[in-house]
Amino acid sequence: EIVLTQTPVSLSVTPGQPASISCKSSQSLLHSDGQTYLYWYLQKAGQPPQLQIYEVFNRFSGVPDRFRGSGSGTDFTLTISRVEPEDVGIYYCMQSIHVPRTFGPGTKLEIK
Amino acid sequence: QVQLVESGGGVVQPGGSRRLSCAASGFSISDYGMHWVRQAPGRGLEWVAFIGFDGIYKFYGDSVRGRFTISRDTSKNTVYLQMNSLREEDTAVYYCTNLDSRIGTYSDYWGQGTLVTVSS
Numbered sequence: 058e059i060v061l062t063q064t065p066v067s068l069s070v071t072p073g074q075p076a077s078i079s080c081k082s083s084q085s086l087l088h089s090d091g092q093t094y095l096y097w098y099l100q101k102a103g104q105p106p107q108l109q110i111y112e113v114f115n116r117f118s119g120v121p122d123r124f125r126g127s128g129s130g131t132d133f134t135l136t137i138s139r140v141e142p143e144d145v146g147i148y149y150c151m152q153s154i155h156v157p158r159t160f161g162p163g164t165k166l167e168i169k
Numbered sequence: 170q171v172q173l174v175e176s177g178g179g180v181v182q183p184g185g186s187r188r189l190s191c192a193a194s195g196f197s198i199s200d201y202g203m204h205w206v207r208q209a210p211g212r213g214l215e216w217v218a219f220i221g222f223d224g225i226y227k228f229y230g231d232s233v234r235g236r237f238t239i240s241r242d243t244s245k246n247t248v249y250l251q252m253n254s255l256r257e258e259d260t261a262v263y264y265c266t267n268l269d270s271r272i273g274t275y276s277d278y279w280g281q282g283t284l285v286t287v288s289s
Contacts (some may be wrong), residue, residue, distance in 0.1 A: 105264050105279035106214065117277060149214055153269040156228045158216040
């Protein structure tokens with residue numbers, strides 16, 4: 058099973074300031090097809106998760122361009138260039154290169 | 170309009186069984202692989218099971234393999250999760266989702282979840 062670790066566990070950010078979340082994988086997420094299957098989800102309070110980033114750096118439809126995914130192999134980062142109040146929630150990374158699918162433990166983003 | 174509606178949650182005793190349903194509308198489950206993902210109270214996300222778009226391939230998480238069975242009825246456009254030999258640690262909100270399954274571009278379909286509480 059691929060283990061994903063996320064840091065930090067939580068972060069509190071002033072609106073307009075940047076935020077960065079790290080996700081590290083126990084194995085490379087680079088598939089033989091050339092794609093890297095690392096995703097980022099945001100779960101807001103009382104809601105199901107919602108896809109933010111797919112395949113490392115691609116923003117899902119409707120996701121603001123202040124969200125940027127980067128990384129390769131086993132190390133990945135989600136960066137929010139200027140945090141907005143609507144960005145609060147728990148961010149999870151997920152891998153889909155192997156079964157079982159696995160999620161990181163989550164990073165809670167709060168607004169100062 | 171795409172919608173996933175889970176049902177079947179409730180309180181069940183340890184060792185008991187429960188069947189969850191996930192009714193899809195606005196798209197065909199025959200076009201997507203479908204997953205169940207669960208979330209214990211105050212905890213993170215845990216992948217539970219997957220059924221392929223053809224209904225043939227099925228995979229399970231280690232913690233549920235041998236106890237849970239995923240299936241579907243394409244005539245009802247519904248996915249099921251049969252849960253047997255339930256344990257207290259199975260207590261969670263269960264979400265139905267297409268997760269990473271896609272037709273060309275990505276879609277992100279999730280239900281609102283159904284709560285299963287395993288308790289005596």
